[in-house]
Amino acid sequence: MTRMxxxxxxxxxxxxxxxxxxxxxxxxREKKVFAEETVEDQTPEWLAERIAEPxxxxxxxxYEEPSVAVRRAFVAELENGRSAHR
Amino acid sequence: xxxxxxxxxxxxxxxxxxxxxxxxxxxxVETEVRHMLLPVTLSLDVYERIIVRGRVKDCESAVDSxxxxxxxxxxxxxxxxxxxxxxxxxxxxxRVLTFPNRRLEDARKALLSVTDRWVAxxxxxxxxxxxxxxxxxxxxWRSGDLVSSExxxxxxxxxxxxxxxxxxxxxxxxxxxxxxxxxxxxxKTAAVISALREFELEFGQLxxxxxxxxDSR
Numbered sequence: 313m314t315r316m317x318x319x320x321x322x323x324x325x326x327x328x329x330x331x332x333x334x335x336x337x338x339x340x341r342e343k344k345v346f347a348e349e350t351v352e353d354q355t356p357e358w359l360a361e362r363i364a365e366p367x368x369x370x371x372x373x374x375y376e377e378p379s380v381a382v383r384r385a386f387v388a389e390l391e392n393g394r395s396a397h398r
Numbered sequence: 399x400x401x402x403x404x405x406x407x408x409x410x411x412x413x414x415x416x417x418x419x420x421x422x423x424x425x426x427v428e429t430e431v432r433h434m435l436l437p438v439t440l441s442l443d444v445y446e447r448i449i450v451r452g453r454v455k456d457c458e459s460a461v462d463s464x465x466x467x468x469x470x471x472x473x474x475x476x477x478x479x480x481x482x483x484x485x486x487x488x489x490x491x492x493r494v495l496t497f498p499n500r501r502l503e504d505a506r507k508a509l510l511s512v513t514d515r516w517v518a519x520x521x522x523x524x525x526x527x528x529x530x531x532x533x534x535x536x537x538x539w540r541s542g543d544l545v546s547s548e549x550x551x552x553x554x555x556x557x558x559x560x561x562x563x564x565x566x567x568x569x570x571x572x573x574x575x576x577x578x579x580x581x582x583x584x585x586k587t588a589a590v591i592s593a594l595r596e597f598e599l600e601f602g603q604l605x606x607x608x609x610x611x612x613d614s615r
Contacts, residue, residue, distance in 0.1 A: 314524075316524075316581050316584070316585070317581070317585070319581060320581040320582060323581075330580040330581075332573070332574065332575075332576035332577040332579070332580060333573050333576055334470045334471050334472075334576070335466070335470070335471060335576045335579050347469075347470065348576075348580070378469045378472075379469065379476070379477075381472075381475050381476040382468075382470055382472045382474055385472050385475070386470050
């Protein structure tokens with residue numbers, strides 16, 4: 313099995329959905345975000361560890377923290393998505 | 399007074415300023431590429447193709463292309479001055495489509511006097527060791543040029559697949575471009591490219607084995 317296929321399965325089984333507009337894997341329940349580039353660059357082992365760790369920040373957790381303005385805009389979009397899905 | 403324009407509006411304004419330059423560069427690049435390919439083009443067999451296509455990237459595509467290169471596809475509104483369309487490598491683009499496979503190398507070599515000085519950025523497949531899917535080169539046609547140009551050399555079938563994909567999906571809905579970056583779609587795309595390349599290779603080999611085509615039939 314290829315490394316990318318392994319990562320795809322890890323993300324899917326953990327409840328991550330691909331947000332094609334933001335090119336990121338998002339878990340709305342855990343409030344965690346992986347950029348597509350991060351997923352591509354890192355190993356499946358690295359990804360599995362980060363998926364398993366709990367989000368204790370009380371906020372959205374980004375692996376590869378964006379700038380303040382980008383975080384603000386993305387979180388607003390994610391929060392709108394959450395209320396739309398409720 | 400502070401500039402109240404959005405990042406996108408600033409970029410649209412920059413596009414309008416760059417447009418005459420882009421058109422001049424496009425005419426120069428396309429004409430010279432055709433000229434450099436002329437010896438190969440004149441030697442083609444009847445079933446062989448070398449097709450040159452070019453374009454100046456349109457305004458909204460350029461703005462969207464730059465946006466998609468930013469963190470999570472957002473412009474940082476706190477730093478609008480950081481962005482310039484001149485950072486795009488393909489504001490002017492010329493694509494050379496070749497058939498069959500052996501003509502890909504001929505075309506690539508014919509352009510070397512220019513592309514050797516440019517930055518090579520080949521499109522690689524997912525399987526290590528496979529030859530590039532396409533050769534891409536970016537650079538300035540003349541040293542004083544304001545915009546970068548891109549020359550691509552790609553097999554006819556793969557190039558036409560990209561064109562069909564672009565005009566059927568991304569042109570009407572640019573936001574769907576990110577779909578291709580997903581792991582699932584990358585696997586599907588790789589399968590299509592692989593099938594097209596195999597088809598092309600087999601086709602080329604069969605024709606060569608048969609000694610080409612007979613024009614008089």
